[in-house]
Amino acid sequence: MQQIKRWFKPLIFGLIITAIGWGATQYNPSELLKISINWEIDRPQLVNQKTLEQQIKPLINQSYQLDLHKVKYELEQHPWVQEAQVRRLFWDAIHIDVTTHKVAAHWENIDCKQPFEQEDCQGYITTQGNLIMPENLFYQIDGQTPSDLVLLKSGEHPKQYDSLLKDYRVYQKILSELTILSLTRSNIDRLTIKPNIAVVLGYNKQQQRLQDFIKIYKKLRQKIPLKKLNKATYDMRYPKGFTLKY
Numbered sequence: 001m002q003q004i005k006r007w008f009k010p011l012i013f014g015l016i017i018t019a020i021g022w023g024a025t026q027y028n029p030s031e032l033l034k035i036s037i038n039w040e041i042d043r044p045q046l047v048n049q050k051t052l053e054q055q056i057k058p059l060i061n062q063s064y065q066l067d068l069h070k071v072k073y074e075l076e077q078h079p080w081v082q083e084a085q086v087r088r089l090f091w092d093a094i095h096i097d098v099t100t101h102k103v104a105a106h107w108e109n110i111d112c113k114q115p116f117e118q119e120d121c122q123g124y125i126t127t128q129g130n131l132i133m134p135e136n137l138f139y140q141i142d143g144q145t146p147s148d149l150v151l152l153k154s155g156e157h158p159k160q161y162d163s164l165l166k167d168y169r170v171y172q173k174i175l176s177e178l179t180i181l182s183l184t185r186s187n188i189d190r191l192t193i194k195p196n197i198a199v200v201l202g203y204n205k206q207q208q209r210l211q212d213f214i215k216i217y218k219k220l221r222q223k224i225p226l227k228k229l230n231k232a233t234y235d236m237r238y239p240k241g242f243t244l245k246y
Contacts, residue, residue, distance in 0.1 A: 035060040036093040043100045046080045052098070060094075068094070079134045082126070101126040104165060106149040107158060110186060125152060129160045151182040167206070174210050188237075198233040209236035216242060 037060070039049050056074050060066060068086045075084035075098065085097040105125045112121035123133035150168065158164045168183045171191060179194040189201040191210075197217075201209045213236050220229055228246050235243040 034092070035066065038089065038093065038095045039098070040096070041098040041100070046100050047078060047098060052078065052081075052096075066094070071096075079132045082128075101128075101130070101132060103127070103149065104129075105152045105168065106147075107131060108151060108153045109155065109157075110153045110184060111155050120157070124149075125158055125165050129158070129162055129165050131158050150180055153182065153184040155186060170207060171210055174207060175214065178214075196231045197229070200233065200235040200237060202237040212236055212242070220244075 037053070039052075041047050041049060041052075052075060055078065056071050059071050059074060066088075068088065071094075072084050072086045075081055075086070075096070080100050081098055082101045083099045085099075086094060088094050101124075103124045104127045107123050107125050109121045112118050114121075120133065123131050125131055150172075152158070152164050152168060154164055164183070164185055167185075167189070168180065171183065172180050175193065178197075180191055181194050182192040184190045184192075188203050189206050191197075191199040191201065193199060199210065199213050213234055216234070217229065231246065233243075233245040235245075
């Protein structure tokens, strides 16, 4: 019995030391510092969560140095991210709510001969008037592809508050039930209206000329077959009239 007691304490001590040693080999400080993220993305088909995780990975290594403003800024550099709200849940957990851009139009650069094959030649204009040019232009956005959207063309990249989108909206409101398929802005404005009506508005008095077109179109419908009218070009730049080409 004395013999057992003599070896019992050193045995227990040895087991404790072994357990501590094993624990030290299993200890991973990065796991203790790892940030847990709760994601909420309104349209994950446009923004891949793994892509965003990689994007902010350098910023979330250590919880005590975590800068939520930097995380927010980095996320909003993604072309499809309109806004990212970042808040801390616990010392080692954050919640990220991502809102993606809503698209108003498809854009093409009229100076590009092959816009689908050249960089910076096409993109989307958001409802806020910003131009975004993601790598993949062929997403389905709310069930729409680029061919389903109105096409706005210009020689320069449209920027926020640019008149290109604003004027399209004004023109569409004037036309009411007629649908604009495209607006091309070079030195003049030119509309293509569904099914295939071309209206040349020029560089000034465009709204008045578009209103004149509507009046003329309604009158001509009573005299000329729609098959001809709906593939004609209406040049409204004349002070006292217009030209019509079938």
